[in-house]
Amino acid sequence: MQSLNCVCLRKREELLISKHFREMLDQAEIAAICISAVVHDLDHPGFTNPFLCNSRAQLALLYNDKSVLENHHVSLAFRLTEDSENATANIFQSLDGATYREMRVSIIDMVLATDMSQHFEHLTKFNALMAQDTEAPGQGSAVSLTKEGQEARQVLKRILVKCADISNPLRPMHLCREWAERIAKEYFSQTDEEKSRDLPVVFPDFDRETCIIPNTQTKFIDFFITGLFEAWDNYCSVPELLEQLSSNYEIWKSEAESPTPSEDDEH
Structure with a gap:
């Protein structure tokens, strides 16, 4: 899925080493954030949670259809650190x-929060905390926000x-x-699989014959x-x-409004 070497993550690294963030997050918290970013898609099978649930995949059965991939990513990450044959893997x-x-x-908590089915729940909590903050948006409000307590820090x-x-x-x-094209190809493969197995099509827009x-x-x-x-910019x-x-x-x-012939042919 998404690669980590992107402009957002570079910005994240700059923020984490800045005075702005050092004033509110300790070294263990910063390490936890970095580890979460690294492992959040570990061993991704190339299918979405709904597909795994609809197809009754073993992972879905294991995690009772709840944040299946996210549970798998973080569970495997910790299991790898307990590998008795590779002691150097135990970073803890x-x-x-x-x-x-x-x-x-x-x-x-952070890896499970990447389940997109809970996206608006987490964003709503973040916006609610921002609304309680008395500092001017984007002008150091980060420091006062974390004074709300551990839950606010985790949000x-x-x-x-x-x-x-x-x-x-x-x-x-x-x-x-x-x-975007790589991810689309991954979704095309899922749609093909859903059609071949007569499963619900999770993302109808990602049909390789019609997708733009x-x-x-x-x-x-x-x-x-x-x-x-x-919301993040406001913060x-x-x-x-x-x-x-x-x-x-x-x-x-x-x-999208004026697709070229080559795009039509490709997609």
Whole structure:
């Protein structure tokens, strides 16, 4: 799925080492955020949660149809650290019991939050916290926000990892296009599989015979991306990301409205 070497994650790294974030997150929390970002799609099978549930896949049966992929990613990550044949994989071995338990709870929480079926629930909580904040938006409100307590800090961390997870629309356009096409091909394969097995088609827009990728991108940005990154910008000010998002959106919109013959043939 999404690669980690993108503009959003570079921005995340800059934020995490900045004074702005050092004042509110300790080293264990920063480590947990980075680990969550690394493992959040570990061993992804190339199918969505609804497909796994509809097809009665073993993972869906194992996790009772609840955040199936996200549970698998984070469970496997921790199981790999307990591999007795590879002691160097245990990145937590030097932690005391209390710190390990706290970090484990935090990582699990952040990875599970990447389940897109819960997207608006997490965004609503984040916006509610922002509304309670008395500091001026984008002018240091990060520090006062975390004074609300541990739950507020965890909401912040969820949103940070979520921004990294679905940040492709904010990449430079040549990278954004490359990954949009790769993801579309993955969804095409799922749709093919659903049709061949007479399963519900989860994403009808991603039919390889009819799909217009620019349409799928503008819909995704309108539905999920704009609100999330406007909220994040209100929190810590990332105008360059919003500028890139706006530029990419206009390109996708133009292509959706006037597809070229080559695009029609390709998609």
